[in-house]
Amino acid sequence: MLGPVELTGPDGTTALAGGPRDLLCVLALRAGETVSRALLREAGREPSTLDRDAAVLSSALARCGLRGSLEVRPAGYRLVTRQIDVRRFQSAVRRAQACRRGGDLAGAVRLYDRALVLWRGPEPLAEARVSGWAGAEVRRLRESRTVALEDRWDCALRLARAAVRASGAPVADREAVAAGIAAAADAIDAIPVLEEAVEAHPLRERRWELLLVATFLSGRRREALAVFERARQTFLDQLGVEPGERLRALAGAAERGDLAEADPDQVRPATMTPVRAAHLATLPVPLTSLLGRDALLDALAGWLRDRRLVTLVGPGGAGKTRLAIAAARQVRGPVPWFVELSSVESPVRVAGAVAEALGLRQETSGDAVDAIVDEIGHQDLLLVLDNCEHLLAGCAELVARLLRRCSRLRILATSRAALRVPDELVVPVPPLLPEAAARLFLERAQARSGRPVAEGSAGAVAQLCAELDGLPLAIELAAARTPLLSVPEIVARLRSDLRLLHSPDPTVPDRHRTVSATVESSLRQLDPATQAYFDRLAVFAGFDASAAEAARQAMAAEAPGTDALATLVGASLVERTGDRYRMLVPIRRHALDRLARDGGETAARRVHAAHYLAVAESADSQLRGSGQELGLARLRADAANLRAAMAWLAESGAAAVPHGDLRLSTALAMACRIGGQYREALGWLSAALVRHPDAPAPLRAAAGADAAMLAMLLCDYATAADYAEEARSAYRATGNRRAEARVVMTLGSVARERAQYAISAAHLDAATATCVECGDELGEARAVLLRGFTAWLAGDLERAESRLRACRRWFERLDDPEQAATALMNLGAVALYRGDIDRAGSLLDAALERYAALGFPEGLGWAHNLRGLVELRIGRIDRAEAHLALSLATHREVGDRWRTASVLEALAEVHRTGDPRRAARLLGAAARIRAEIGAPVPACERADLAVTTAGVRAALGGAFDALYAEARTLPLDEALVPRALV
Template identity: 70%
Template sequence: MTDGLRVRQGQVRLLGPVELAGQGGPVPLATGARRLLAVLGLRGGEIVGWAQLSEAGIDPVTLDRDAAALAGGLARAGLRGALQTRASGMRVAGRYVDALRYQDELRRARSRRAAGDLSAAVAHYDRALARWRSEVPLDGVTLAGWAATEAKRLRDSRTRAREERWDCLLRRAADAIRASGAPVADRAAVLAGIQATAAAEVAAAELEAGVARHPLRERRWELLLTATLLSHGRAAARSVFQRAVRTFADQLGVEPGERLRALAAAAERGDIAELPEAPRPEPRAPRRVALPVPLTSLLGREALLDDIGARLAAHRLVTLVGPGGAGKTRLAIAAARAEDGPVAWFVDLSVVERPGLVPSTVAETLGLREDPGLDPLDAIAEEIGTHDVLLVLDNCEHLVTGCGEMARELLARCPGLRILATSRAPLRAEDESVVPVPPLPLPATAAGLTLADLATHAATRLFLERAQARSGRPVPEGSADAVAQLCAELDGLPLAIELAAARTPLLSVSEIVARIRTDQRLLHSPDPTTPPRHRTVAAAVESSLEQLTPDVQRFFDRLAVFAGSFDAAAADAVRAGTGADPTALDQVVNASLVEANAGRYRLLMPIRRHALARLHAEVPAARTAHAAHYLRVAESADADLRGHAQEAGLSRLRADAANLRAAMAWLAEARPTAVPYGDLRLATALAMFCRVEGHYREARGWLAAALARHPRAPALLRGAAAADAAMLAMLLCDYPAAAEYAGTARAAYRALGDRRAEARVEMILGSVARERAQYEASAAHLDKAAAIYVECGDELGEARAVQLRGFTAWLAGDFDRAELRLRACRRWFERLGDAEAAASALMNLGAVALYRGDTDRATSLLDAALERYAALGFPEGVGWAHNLRGLVELRTGRADRAEEHLALSLATHRKVGDRWRTASVLEALAEVHRRDDPTRAAELLADAGRIREEIGAPVPACERPDTEATAAALRAALADRSPLPVRALIPPV
């Protein structure tokens, strides 16, 4: 007992009345704080999640108050900081909890007992049991759920510990008799003065009291019979057995078990050779439970099987975790079959309703005799003994607490046991190794594939095999792309793929693809023998949702509004109003309803569709919360893109591109009043991002439509939107529209007195004039912009205006002025940390070197610019750099290399919609093909001419001599060949 022991440091006492003790004695705690201490102490050192706290009986309404009271009590007990709060839950340091110290001491006792060091084992048992202050742990505190089960397990542990201690004492007494070599009849002479007699007598007295408390616990009768034989002889032992027979007959109507009867027979003979253990038959291997035989092959899991085998070699508890339908059961069976040596047991827990029934279900599956006096865990542990056994526990997700507790107990008692579990959530047991089971791999593309290509990818191969098995015929070759698209729509989830394959007798693959997007009922198993949870994807999802509270289920439904992946902050935004607590995201991840990867989260597409079907009336609120969050993200990142932190802004927006488009669509369609002018604000916030990414048409369309929808929006917002629309129209070479938008923006900014914004409009007008070869007008606009930036003290704005001035200068052929400005800008941008502008400075300096004839320097500068643009993912810059590199190769006579660069440039400029640069690249390609294919060269030059006429942009001054030389050479070459007038084929430049 510990009551009389001096407390040298604070203690959390659970082995009796719940108590917090300090050096000065017990520290008073209110009822709620004591209950919280008890619950956290049971899992000392582990995080106890918010849902687990509620399940254990902790009132969430008073939790904050109780936690504060407990923290104060711990501080008064000298344990300041022992209570810790995390995002996922709370914990109390385990080293202060008497129950955990008791369990550590108990493990040492059992280890010494197994090694045969009985004296050391007894000493450890004594120290362990001395920590108990009464027979009832956690006395005075009302617990529920897993905590109540844990408290009962703790009480049962004390009962077994006392029995094991008695067993050690009796073994020592029996060893003394065996050492004497005398018959039991002469025991008095043999044991006279030997301590064993006294030990046996004490044990017999204690066991009499123990049997009175637990009259149907056979192990106590066995120990009492042994102690009585050693201390009082055969007649007394016979009497003990007769009492046991009457007790079992009166209370159960059965005879005592085989072990007690065998022990009584040995005592009657006076044979103590096997005492105190009852005589047993030869050791036998535990009975086998046949593993299920899969009806289909396992595809695409070879590496995962190897990983599971390696985990089982290093860990005694391995849990396969993944969403419903990922193939965890099939994988566990394959892994168990691959194990050499151990007995393999398979237990399906899908129909078990309560965690407390897990041990009895396992015992029943193993065919162990039900004994009311024997805990099922004891029966399982006895059956396993020291044998090598692999226990496969299938479908643990709704029984996590019960499975985790059973695993901890059995692994501590059975050294040869390993457990392989399948679950949608980890068991949270000590030394558990969790193996995520992901969807099957998919082809990288869904176009231009053959059936042979599909057979090399697990997801598509699974569909092909299952579809042929269902329909009796192979999938047509022409459906290869549709199969890849279907498996991508199903995110590689094996259950969904198999359910889709079951539709092939009636529907083509393309029809299945079209229908699953709107009708989840299509994915339904036609096999009535399929377990209910696997008959539909919806059933698999619902079986996971059943383990969550209604508030968390509502939060899960709202996650359906996300397109692609999202972060925790976004999830938090849609959680508002659901009633779910901050751990809701962790809960749905632990339930394998949401995938987590490097701080990002996503729902597999079949799971997302089911969540969306559940969302119903919540759609407007969820989508509005989603859109409002991404509007905040876009506006914050836009400030980075327009300032010094471009890479950070780009990274954030690229990760959420799909969600930003979804938000844009909702704001434009619904125009929720909770987000005023949301579509106009978001289109403006995304304009610079779309410029960097090359999405000119999309962004301009958003802005034009939003400006038309909001003619009375605040002047500042309309001015910003018009300025961005001007920038995008200029990039798309719609110069009249760009000038009109810019004029609108400039007027708005002048009225508002926003000089910095006015300078930006001047830069856009300068760019419009530059592309139309109005170089003096361009210079005037850009010089004005630079002056305004100086006036505003905006160094970055000034640097950008000066760089554009240098750009205009080299296009006009003024290379000296261009280089002077661009060299200064390069140093400026490197110091300011503007990565894109620094790359542009390199590219412009490369162009100056090119037109001055310094091709070596041009190559070096342009390659450096190209590398930086590629790293930024900036297509406009990549296309420009390839354009200029192609011209360098042309100057050095390497037409083949020039064509490679120019072809890449042409593809980029056509993709983003930059017709001005498209025309210049076509003119350069005309020079590439002038000698080998003059007809094609002439057509290229004519195409360029038509583009320039349509957009109103002549050939830039620096390019004009080369283009005119190409045109003249082609006219001469084609003068005698072309059936068309040469002038019509090659317009003057």
């Protein structure tokens, strides 16, 4: 990854380009972690191609000896390998840094060389397309290489300096100097390399320092001074400032001729006005380590070099102060100067507080800003202003005046809101990622209790960190409870007792004693109407602007202004990501507590449920016609809100929204079918039908029709037929023939899966005729598609192809992407069973891409199943197994046992020659499923299954029957099948 991306193994490099290569890059950046689809999307990976890219990548990894290293989990993808050059580079650099700190400079040089030789170019992940957090990781790697190069040269030059001193030769004696340098290291060769480095990064002061030292040690004192003059002119031309203190000190030592004898880290120019020694120690000394902020800390180092005002912004408890201290400590050059403002009560006192922190004695008539400017002058200094949120006006005024008058001053501020000063760089401090949050909890818990967290608590720790949304303050407060409570006990109590998160440390500031106190300190800066609005928004599990406006307008006369949401975002009480908003979980939990105490929760829940019922019904009309992608995107973005609305309507909201849960479950049924949430949706519908026997007949009929569809997909054919017949009778009674035809299609699908092909065809032909009579073109197209599906499963390939070709064009014109993809998939199946393998592969790849774009698991499972059969036909066993493993995982996740059985039988063919015992068990497991659901082997699959069974039986002899029978009696065990990708 350190250069052009390559995947290498025992047999050399494996070609990998495009999507699979980029997916490898993103997963390798977080090797060992599960990377969610959302994070992959943020990193620039298209959801529509993920599964296909994963299958290709899995096969490539297997060919390189890394079989099983790519795992697909419900939560995302995971690359399990340490054989990554980035890991080797980082390990070598850490060891080199340790040698450097321990004084072993020669060892450090060797280790730096070992790390740097891994780079095959200056740009990591060259040619890969990544963005978002992955792009930040690439920038961090680039910066790590830069720092490693500089550290390597620094070590070599220190060795050279030591050699010069040991030789006792005068600087003018070039031969002796050169001999000393050659004996110590190859530092003399650094000069041309450093010249190129300075040209590439002319404002990176450390490179000028290294070039000056190398030039001096080569015996060229005059040229060394010329290096300083070049650096000085560059900084004046491009920044309007002089070079920093260290470079000036090195130039002074070179001019005096004692640079080789002196330690450059200690020399200071005699003309420099020193800042008081006390100010060098103003940074607080943290008692604990900073975790999970490496990338942000590296980025801050660059920003503080290039920008004069950087403001760290985030909610209370995000770790802004801790991060600012760490950033100030690592900045090279400027003297750090820390001012804590939380105890300052008025904006007009800000300048005075800063002057007092500096130790200035302010005259009554004097201006504190003038005194600060006189003290700082044009010195290279970093001012850290901590906790500015309650003093924004005063801080903004002071910062603007100081930056105008102190040319070398840089300011790092922490605040819950931006200062809004010109040229301010606002840097959000996000919650910790799950792995870092868990490490923080484990470290703090051990420090509090004196013992490690009990083994086996990893799941509970992950759950706890998710409950706390990665907020460092909340995590530390939870860790403080570990001396008395186990992690599962903390999780259980956390949801019902906000007082649990309370610091026992009497030295902690009041605002950090509890998460609630932190939130309240932010709310005190807002007017009462905006505070009430904040409480109302807490019932939303993330929301868009329309939901926020619905909540605001429902407050009627008490509603705040239209800018209230922006105010909450500015105060770091609400986060904005794109066009969505959310509260961190601990903040939201406090807001819900405020809402319950004020008695406003029922009203807020009513507004919430009514809004999302309207959203669901609007989206459902799109899903049942054209515009599927827009409808799905809206519902998926608000999945948590829709579930919350469903739960509230089912338990408490019947009086507030009549038949609301039945309406909402019906409106969500089609989206749940596409999304693969069959069990959940059927549970909602069946419970709501029981609760509302008196609901209007059309509503009950629509709910029953959807329940029939979902029960059929779950292979509960008897229940599906019962729901369908009841809905069919209701529609017939009301004369709704179009809806009746839809139910008949479900009956046709039930018969198809039971291998009752003639009955299925009769139902579907009847539904087609009804749709034609009603002028329902989309319904007609869907019925014809299902008829083609039945035909190829029955082995009637001619009839299937004629119908499916027509359907493909039909659905493209009707703008129904799901059914158009299904037509492609079915045509791929026809081509497969006709022996046209190339055409089958192309059609199925196109279907996979469309299904992935829609996020349609059932379609993806089917297409991977058929794609695996294509690979089996041409003998590519590894690729076949990868596709079939993906198919199996998908079908088991959604609950489609009919297809699960078929995929197990195909996997038995994969293992027929290599592992016949496993193949026998797979066949037995498939037979058990078919017996349980009452669905025989599809006609088109019977010949292949017979060949597989005969081959396995021949390989095992008498052992076959025992293994087959054993698998039919035992539960379907995960050990029988790959967990994910093989």
